[in-house]
Amino acid sequence: MTDTELRISVIAELGNIAPETDAGSIDPDADLREALDIDSLDFLNFIAALHKRLGVEVPESDYAKLLTLNGAVRYLATKTP
Template identity: 70%
Template sequence: MTREEIRQTVIGALSDIAPETDPGTTDPRADLREALDIDSMDFLNFVIALHKRLQVEIPEADYPKLLTVAGATDYLAVKLGA
C-alpha cells in the first residue's frame, strides 16, 4: 500500500465519522478534533475504522500520533511498511 492510498484511507475513515465535513481539504497538520469538530467518541470510532480497514493494531498509547491527517498517514505508513 502506498502513502497516498494510506492517506486516502485516513480521509475516507474521517469522512465516515464526520460526513458533513471535507477532510480532504483540511490542513494535513491541523488537529482533527478541532478542524472537523469531532469529540472523543468520534475519534475512537476513527481509530476503530482505521483498524478495520487496514488490519493494523493501534495501541491507545499511539492515539496522539493520529491527531492529524499527516500524523496518521506517517504512523500507518510505518506500521504497514509503506
C-alpha cells in the same frame, strides 16, 4: 501501501466519521479534533475503522500520533506492509 493510498484511506474514514465536513480539504497538519469538530467517541470510531480497514491496531498510547492527517499517514506507513 503507498502514502497516497494511506492518505485516501484516512480521509475516507474521516469522511465516514464526520460526513458533514470535508476531510479532504483540511490542513494536513491541523488537529483533526478541532478541524473536523470530532470528539473522543468519534476519534475512537476513527481508530476502530482504521483497524477494520487496514488491520492496524493502534494502542491508546499511540493515539496522539494520529491527531493530524499527516501524522496518521506517517504512523500507518510504519505499521502496514
